[in-house]
Amino acid sequence: MQSLTNRSRVVVRKEMTFAEKIYIPAILAGLRITLKHFFKKSVTVRYPEEKRPFSAVYRGQHVLKRDEYGAECCTACGLCAVACPAEAITMVAAEREPGEEKLYREEKYAAIYEINMLRCIFCGLCEDACPKEAIFLTDRLVPAFNERGDFIYGKDKLVEPVDARIDISKRQTDAVKEFKTHKELRHNRLKEDLD
């Protein structure tokens, strides 16, 4: 017979003692462990009544930003979709019509913009790729749903309301804020800087 290793172990079949037969020592040892954990501080929280504070750089539900006049910043360039490793973003671009300048900041805008939250891994690469500072991840949680279709977030859920802007400055660390002051980096420039 072929042996795989040279290790061997002698099996000892010794008689169980009376204490072992009635399981009292084993039960007491188990109770001791239970009691030890009983008086320890619990590591779990009673979510959703109780919530842990989020990290300042937590990445949650996206927001499509509007500019200071309320126009949508996204120009449907597609860079966020190209950067997305999960292929979670789809969009359909459209040309801005005369008279729609107050709705869309650029001549091209996203008529449809969808993120599949079941695919999204909240990596933040779409935010990094965006040259228009149009998409950001926020500290909002994406809730659980029963239907898969409910996880497809369209513009109705992604574009921030005109009268209830989403503050994304909380997520910007001092290092990021400092980095964004470097206007020699093209992706840090606003449209006004480029004109």
Ligand code: SF4
């Ligand atoms: S956070 Fe990452 S995975 Fe989610 S949509 Fe953006 S790039 Fe894709």
Ligand code: SF4
């Ligand atoms: S969110 Fe930014 S990167 Fe994505 S399509 Fe709009 S402008 Fe382009």
